[in-house]
Amino acid sequence: MTAPTPATPAVEFRNVTRSFGDGPAAVTALADVDFAIPRGMIFGVLGESGAGKSTLLRLMNGLDHPTSGRVLVEGTDLAGLGKSQMNRMRHRIGVVFQAYNLVGNLTVRQNVELPLRLQRRKARSGPDSVRVREMVDFVGLGHRVDHYPAQLSGGEKQRVAIARALVTEPSLLLCDEPTSALDTHTTSEILDLLSATRERFGTTIALVTHELEAVKAICDRAAVFESGRLHDIVEVDAARRDRGQSYLAHVREVLGE
Numbered sequence: 371m372t373a374p375t376p377a378t379p380a381v382e383f384r385n386v387t388r389s390f391g392d393g394p395a396a397v398t399a400l401a402d403v404d405f406a407i408p409r410g411m412i413f414g415v416l417g418e419s420g421a422g423k424s425t426l427l428r429l430m431n432g433l434d435h436p437t438s439g440r441v442l443v444e445g446t447d448l449a450g451l452g453k454s455q456m457n458r459m460r461h462r463i464g465v466v467f468q469a470y471n472l473v474g475n476l477t478v479r480q481n482v483e484l485p486l487r488l489q490r491r492k493a494r495s496g497p498d499s500v501r502v503r504e505m506v507d508f509v510g511l512g513h514r515v516d517h518y519p520a521q522l523s524g525g526e527k528q529r530v531a532i533a534r535a536l537v538t539e540p541s542l543l544l545c546d547e548p549t550s551a552l553d554t555h556t557t558s559e560i561l562d563l564l565s566a567t568r569e570r571f572g573t574t575i576a577l578v579t580h581e582l583e584a585v586k587a588i589c590d591r592a593a594v595f596e597s598g599r600l601h602d603i604v605e606v607d608a609a610r611r612d613r614g615q616s617y618l619a620h621v622r623e624v625l626g627e
């Protein structure tokens with residue numbers, strides 16, 4: 371892997387095309403996509419259903435590879451990595467999903483320590499158990515460590531998923547529609563937590579969403595996709611954020627009263 375310099379972007383897409391199938395039935399999920407995510411940025415990826423957002427995330431995570439073009443994470447071309455190098459790279463990339471993907475028969479603590487166990491580290495004692503506790507506290511669930519997912523609300527489950535994604539100290543956090551299943555108030559709490567994550571750990575965050583409000587709330591910049599094409603990259607005007615807005619104020623703003 372190449373040693374990244376401070377100027378190396380967290381993620382780079384260089385003329386990336388990803389197509390599925392051949393001939394008339396072929397689908398181009400992403401067409402000649404070219405952009406970079408600077409380190410430490412909260413970067414929105416906006417688009418309607420079928421725009422290519424999930425394909426984009428799978429490419430960033432090395433779960434899929436471009437048909438042509440290159441995807442670089444911290445200056446390293448993912449296509450050039452062998453299995454063990456790819457595994458090491460994945461430890462630097464955390465992922466959070468809309469459906470939380472928690473393990474139902476494990477407690478909050480056990481869910482959060484899972485990535486460390488998969489790295490064959492002993493999380494029960496020493497610095498790793500401190501790290502697990504620190505992450506559970508960071509997401510505000512210190513009082514829930516021994517609860518099971520079924521005992522938690524949707525927002526709490528997403529907090530656990532975020533703690534689990536952060537426990538390996540990733541430099542890049544990929545969030546796939548993390549608030550789409552949540553109500554307005556809980557959405558805003560989870561977005562605040564993502565903001566706090568960047569502040570505390572300097573994590574670069576890619577936030578894939580179809581929710582403009584989420585991008586407006588925390589992103590610095592957003593790429594807008596339409597039918598697999600990168601339509602535009604928009605700078606988010608931080609001055610227009612409505613931090614700490616009440617639920618009623620939010621309803622008034624959206625309904626235009």
Ligand SMILES: Nc1ncnc2c1ncn2[C@@H]1O[C@H](COP(=O)(O)OP(=O)(O)OP(=O)(O)O)[C@@H](O)[C@H]1O
Binds near residue numbers: 391418422
């Ligand atoms: N494995 C695949 N085989 C065939 N076509 C695929 C595959 N994966 C994605 N596609 C197609 O590529 C296009 C983009 O899909 P993708 O899932 O990336 O969009 P999306 O923006 O994430 O949509 P959604 O918001 O509905 O999840 C769609 O037309 C989809 O049907």
